[in-house]
Amino acid sequence: MARQVSVVGSGAAFEAAAEEVGRLLAEAGCTVVTGGLDEVMAAAHRGAKAAGGTTIAVLPGERREDANPWADHVVVTGIGHARNLAVAASGDAVIAVGGSYGTLAEMAFALRLGRPVVALEGAPAVEGVPVLASPAGAVAEALRLLG
Amino acid sequence: MARQVSVVGSGAAFEAAAEEVGRLLAEAGCTVVTGGLDEVMAAAHRGAKAAGGTTIAVLPGERREDANPWADHVVVTGIGHARNLAVAASGDAVIAVGGSYGTLAEMAFALRLGRPVVALEGAPAVEGVPVLASPAGAVAEALRLLG
Amino acid sequence: MARQVSVVGSGAAFEAAAEEVGRLLAEAGCTVVTGGLDEVMAAAHRGAKAAGGTTIAVLPGERREDANPWADHVVVTGIGHARNLAVAASGDAVIAVGGSYGTLAEMAFALRLGRPVVALEGAPAVEGVPVLASPAGAVAEALRLLG
C-alpha cells in the first residue's frame, strides 16, 4: 500500500503552500488525504493531481458532491467535525498548513494516536510539533519522521 | 470520479458471493468500498482487485494495519460501529451480502440517506430492499438503480 | 445509578404511545434516553416528566437549543445520524415506538451491542425482537429482559 499523508488546515492565504505540499507528497509516492472541502484541502489535492498522485477526501457531511473536484476517492462520513479524527487517523503522518481550531483538533488527535505531525509556519502552534518554513521542508520532515 | 459502491455484510459462508460481487463491480468500473476488515469485506476487495479494480477500506479502529490486504486506500475512522454510517454514506449504492445486525445498521443508514440498497439472498431482510438470488443479479440491480 | 432505557422511533401517530412508554418507564424508576428531538422523542420525555422522571437527550447536531423542552440533560454529539449509536448504546434496554430507517439503525446497533430490544407494534420489524401490542406490554417486557 502507498503511504498516506494527511494535509490539514484552512485559509485562502495558504493555498499556494498547500498545493506545493500536495505536489511534493505525490512526487514522493504518497497518497494525499484531506477533509475534502475547499481552500487548503482543495489545494493539496490539486497539487497532488498535478503531479499524477492520488487523493482521498474524508468529508464531514452526507453528500459526496461536497468533495472538491480533485478528490479521487471520497469517504462520506456524515459525522461533522468528528471526521477530523478520521482525517488525522488516516495519515501515516500529518502536515498542517494554516488553519485554526478545526486544524488544531486534527493535530491534537494525530498526536494522541501517535502519528508524526509537522507544521508549516502559520499553522496553530502545538508543543512538540516541529515548525518548518517551507512546503519542501515540511514534506521532507514528514517523510523523515515516517522513516 | 468513478462510481463507488459499498459492499456490506459478514459471514464466511458468503465470501464466495462477496468476491463475485466485488469482481463484477470492478468490471463495471465501480470502486468497491467496505468496512475494511475480514470475511465479506475482504472477499469483496479481493474480487475487485482480481479484476483490476480499486478498493477503499473504512475501518472502525485506529490502526491502518487492521485493513485487509486487498485494500488500496484506507480511511481509519476511530469511531467504532459508527463507521457503519460512513460505509453506507460512501456508496453511491449499497449491496448487502450476508451479515447480521451491523449490516442491518448499514442498510438502514443507506436507506435513511437515500442511497439505493440491494440485498443478496441471505442478507438481513429490510422492507423495500430488493432481494436478488445471485451476485450478478445484485450487481445488475444496483447499477440499474444508479441509472 | 438509575437504569437507563432508550426510547427510539418517530412519527406523530405514535406520540401517545411514546408518552405512555415514557410515563411507565419513569414510574418504574428508569431514566428515559432519546435522540432529543420531536415527535416520539419529545413525547417519551414528556411522559417521563409528567411522572416525575428524568430524561436525557442525545442530539445529532451542535446546538443544545435543539433539544425538546422536556429534556433534563442534553448531550450534544455533533455527529449526525451516528448519534443513533450513542442513543442505542446508552440504554440498558431499548424500546422502539414507530419509526423508520433511523429507528432501524438504532435497533440494529442495540442488538449488535447486546442490549435487549423490544418493539411496540408499528416499529420496524427486526428478526428476534419481540413485538408488543401496548405501551404497558412493551415496558413490562423491557423490564423483564433487564432482569
Place this chain on the structure above:
Amino acid sequence: MARQVSVVGSGAAFEAAAEEVGRLLAEAGCTVVTGGLDEVMAAAHRGAKAAGGTTIAVLPGERREDANPWADHVVVTGIGHARNLAVAASGDAVIAVGGSYGTLAEMAFALRLGRPVVALEGAPAVEGVPVLASPAGAVAEALRLLG
C-alpha cells in the same frame, strides 16, 4: 434547564484542582459534564456530587460500566476519541484542568463551536484561551463568560 459545564483534562496531579472545580460548579447550579472516566474526569464528578450537584459522563467506549462511580447519567457513545467532540459540545462552557492531546482536541472543538473555554494553569496552551491560577478563578471566569 440547568447550565452544563464540561470539565476536560487528565493527570493524577490535577485531581485536587478538578475536584474543587466540580464542587464550585455544582454550588453555582451547573451540571458537570466530563468524558466519564478516571483522574480529572472522576475528580470533577466527585467534587460536584460532594456539593449535591448533578453529573453526566460521556463515554468513549461501549460499556456503561466504564463510567466513574460519581456519574449520575451516562451517555455511552461508542465512538472512541470522537466523543471528545460531544464532551466539548455539551458544555455551555468548557474548563480545562491539566491534560494533554485529548484535552487539546476538546478545547479546539469547543472553540470551533463557539463555546467559551477557560484553562487552569497546567492545561494545554491555546491562543485566545484565558489561563487562571486557581479553581475558583477558572470557575468564576467560565461563569462570567456564560453571562
